[in-house]
Amino acid sequence: MITLYDYELSGNCYKLRLLMSFLGVDHTVVPVDFYPGREHKADWFLKLNPLGQLPVLQDDDLLLRDAQAILVYLAAKYDTSDCWYPRDNPALLGEINQWLAFADGITGTASAARLHDALFYDFDIEAARAGAHRLFRILDEHLWFGEQEGRDWICSAAHPTVADIACFPYVMLSEEGGISRQDYPAIRRWCDRVKRIKGFIVMSGVFPAGPAKAA
Template sequence: MRLFDYELSGNCYKVRLMLHLLGTSYERHPINFHPGREHKAAWFLEQHNPLGQIPVLVDQGVSIRDAQAILVYLASRFDMTNQWYPADALIRARIQIWLATAEEITRTASAARLHDALGYAFDVEACRTGARAVFRLLDDHLAEQHSAGGRWLATPHAPTIADIACFPYVALAQEGGVSLDEFPAVRAWIADFRHQPGFMGMAGIMAPQLGAH
């Protein structure tokens, strides 16, 4: 398998994290996202993703685009524990809701981060307002889960690909000027996610120190 990847992309990171948690070997193919815009190059558009977006996972000669779709593929193919994408129809429906929410987080919080870090010409205040609205939804849901004894988005006691999909750009929100101070349940969820076994960080999302609580 090959992963077309950019180190600082939250969407690429969630795929790397999934591969790491599954213990699945792969080859990384770095893409010069900025300033090279290699994801918009003709060869990439023709061979891998006509939308010019990363990540793209190539397996068995097939290019799979969209981070959330890749998470579904990896969990379906390689997760022998059935934790990350359980077969139960209702749980899968709940997961799908949060995969769609992850796209909205990318459209808002990630866009604000791209504006601040790389100078993308987005309406940053609209992006931040949209991100806060999604985070409010996320915080309310997590608070309800916690009051019922649960900790995760789609199931009570174990994270799924729903959590992986939503995690990166929430954890990186402050790089786009969006504070998490008013979202205590989200902050607790981020801490829980970082302390799960096998967690691997990225720039801006550090793994907790060994022995830290």
């Protein structure tokens, strides 16, 4: 049985809820009072993850931390279509992991800006926003060139992969950190495509796609 140690407003936790919804994987949720309770720094939680970070996932005897690592595990184990993390395609796996690392960079910038603005975290806000814009520019160009080649997703596949899930939440929540997506039209179109994947669910701050047909 899968247990997710979860916080509703965490984009990193949302990545896992999202993938499990796409895959139709049952799980139970243990809410962690991240704010203002700082329960992720409590002794009981540090035993699960000494880094004191969410999310943590337990599947029977396996205990995992780090959203990207857990995405890889869940897809490799439970995705019967073998699309989200195609185990037998080395080139694609390399590409996926490249963008999983990129997603970590989005967390370090766009998510940091959001924590600063909404929850009073003591971060260098200008550096966080500038860093996010730099990454968004790279992602936008990558997606734009992809569209010219008929590619809808971050990686070179005809279907979304865990790389799309890893990059999506903190891009989508960026405005809460004062980072507008106005100048990134290809990112906006890609966000809309992610929202139209069958099984898509929202988190607070993310709204479903409108009723209009896909762009």
